[in-house]
Amino acid sequence: MSSYGPQAEVAIARVRTEVAKLHGELTRYGLVVWTGGNVSGRVPGAELFVIKPSGVSYDDLAPENMILCDLDGNVIPGTPGADRAPSSDTAAHAYVYRNMPEVGGVVHTHSTYAVAWAARNEEIPCVITAMADEFGGPIPVGPFAIIGDDSIGRGIVETLSGHRSRAVLMANHGPFTIGASAKDAVKAAVMVEDVARAVHLAREAGPLVPIPQDAIDRLYDRYQNVYGQSTDPRRVATHSAGG
Numbered sequence: 074m075s076s077y078g079p080q081a082e083v084a085i086a087r088v089r090t091e092v093a094k095l096h097g098e099l100t101r102y103g104l105v106v107w108t109g110g111n112v113s114g115r116v117p118g119a120e121l122f123v124i125k126p127s128g129v130s131y132d133d134l135a136p137e138n139m140i141l142c143d144l145d146g147n148v149i150p151g152t153p154g155a156d157r158a159p160s161s162d163t164a165a166h167a168y169v170y171r172n173m174p175e176v177g178g179v180v181h182t183h184s185t186y187a188v189a190w191a192a193r194n195e196e197i198p199c200v201i202t203a204m205a206d207e208f209g210g211p212i213p214v215g216p217f218a219i220i221g222d223d224s225i226g227r228g229i230v231e232t233l234s235g236h237r238s239r240a241v242l243m244a245n246h247g248p249f250t251i252g253a254s255a256k257d258a259v260k261a262a263v264m265v266e267d268v269a270r271a272v273h274l275a276r277e278a279g280p281l282v283p284i285p286q287d288a289i290d291r292l293y294d295r296y297q298n299v300y301g302q303s304t305d306p307r308r309v310a311t312h313s314a315g316g
């Protein structure tokens with residue numbers, strides 16, 4: 074049985090509970106069918122993250138069967154849940170944690186409208202204020218990447234580094250989102266599906282009207298710095314990063 078010391082063990086237990094519970098949000102918001110999505114969370118203060126087992130029904134996910142991994146995506150032997158195979162996207166999540174130290178959570182879903190944009194390899198243009206608020210502009214498309222190794226992770230990092238968006242539509246696959254915490258990344262997954270649906274429906278009904286860049290900038294700035302509570306993880310992360 075591995076032990077990382079009492080402080081880290083408390084943090085691991087907290088992230089296990091949070092990550093197991095957050096999968097319920099994927100089903101609550103209709104972002105997944107069957108087992109087609111995953112959530113992970115970084116363990117603060119340790120070179121570790123927690124992710125779900127592969128292909129296990131969401132009803133059966135519990136803190137004790139979440140899987141603890143190092144930042145190379147290796148399962149930590151002897152820890153609870155280590156007897157099962159981790160999510161197919163473990164290497165992708167690990168790559169993001171290794172290369173984006175500010176990221177505390179990663180989420181992948183196959184939510185319908187976001188996947189439809191990904192299937193066309195088409196970015197979602199910024200035509201509604203909710204997008205300017207949450208994503209600060211369009212939602213970009215990442216490269217086509219094979220599932221199973223760190224190609225997806227490389228595509229996520231290449232596309233989102235220096236980009237305001239916390240969501241990327243991996244070509245012909247679907248959305249991956251990042252956040253200051255696992256919950257924050259789940260929120261981005263909920264929001265990306267909402268805007269993917271709204272912009273799709275808008276375009277069906279008529280031409281899209283872009284929002285001027287200066288208005289996008291003002292909306293984004295307000296949402297990062299004024300909206301919500303000063304204790305929100307997003308605002309704490311923005312300010313500690315000097316943003």
Ligand SMILES: O=C(CO)[C@@H](O)[C@@H](O)COP(=O)(O)O
Pocket residue numbers: 108109110111126127128129159160161162181220
């Ligand atoms: O996108 C894919 C496969 O297409 C996977 O992320 C999805 O099915 C979820 O897989 P896991 O159950 O996390 O292994």
